[in-house]
Structures are given as structure tokens and as C-alpha cells.
Amino acid sequence: QVQLVESGGGLVQAGGSLRLSCAASGRTFSTNVMGWFRQAPGKEREFVAVINWGSGSTYYADSVKGRFTISRDDAKNTVYLQMNSLKPEDTAVYYCAARSGLIATMPEYFGSWGQGTQVTVSS
Numbered sequence: 001q002v003q004l005v006e007s008g009g010g011l012v013q014a015g016g017s018l019r020l021s022c023a024a025s026g027r028t029f030s031t032n033v034m035g036w037f038r039q040a041p042g043k044e045r046e047f048v049a050v051i052n053w054g055s056g057s058t059y060y061a062d063s064v065k066g067r068f069t070i071s072r073d074d075a076k077n078t079v080y081l082q083m084n085s086l087k088p089e090d091t092a093v094y095y096c097a098a099r100s101g102l103i104a105t106m107p108e109y110f111g112s113w114g115q116g117t118q119v120t121v122s123s
Helices: none
Strands: 002-006 010-014 018-028 033-039 047-053 059-061 066-075 078-083 094-099 117-120
Touching: 002 094, 018 033, 018 094, 018 117, 033 066, 033 078, 047 066, 047 078, 059 066
Parallel strands: 010 117
Antiparallel strands: 002 018, 018 078, 033 047, 033 094, 047 059, 066 078, 094 117
């Protein structure tokens, strides 16, 4: 099992930036795809971004493309989500997730999840 711990959430004004971190520990060799998802109150969990740990390939939701960047630090077993030009509609709890296999965007394909970190964007 892989343990994931997110950090970096907070309150920011519209147009501002935040960087989320997701530190992985445990059986990290069993996973090669890391993703970020978010869930706003009353809404379903939705895909944000994903990265293949080995190749570095990335994929983004249309709603964040050009504003968010997912990256990894192999030495620290950490994945980041740099969020720029934040909008009030980005407000949500952000979750880090891990899986083994191909890049995926559906939450049900990810077996390991962090506890989430709150991001609030004020207008």
C-alpha cells in the first residue's frame, strides 16, 4: 500500500497562486501514475491532472489547462500541482491519488488516496 499526504492548500484571492504537494511513502515502487482530483461541496470528485512517474507524460482537465502544472521530484517521492491564475470555481478539496498502469482520469481507477487539502479562492 502507498501512503499519500497532501499539503499546501489554503485561502487565496482570485488570480493568485498556490502549490500543492503530495508526498508518497510505502510501496511506491508499485505505482507509476499519480493524479490530482478535486471535489467541491455537493459535486462529484473530478479529475484535474495526472503524471506518469517514469516518462513524465502529463494530461490535464480542460478547465485547468494552461493554468495548472503537475510535476514530480523523484528524489523526494513527491508530486506537485502548481496552480496559477486561480478562480473561485477552483475552490474544492484537492486529493492526490496513485495507481499502477496506464494514465487514467477516472477516480475509480486509482487505488490509493490522500486525505485531501482545502483550496479556497475568494473573488
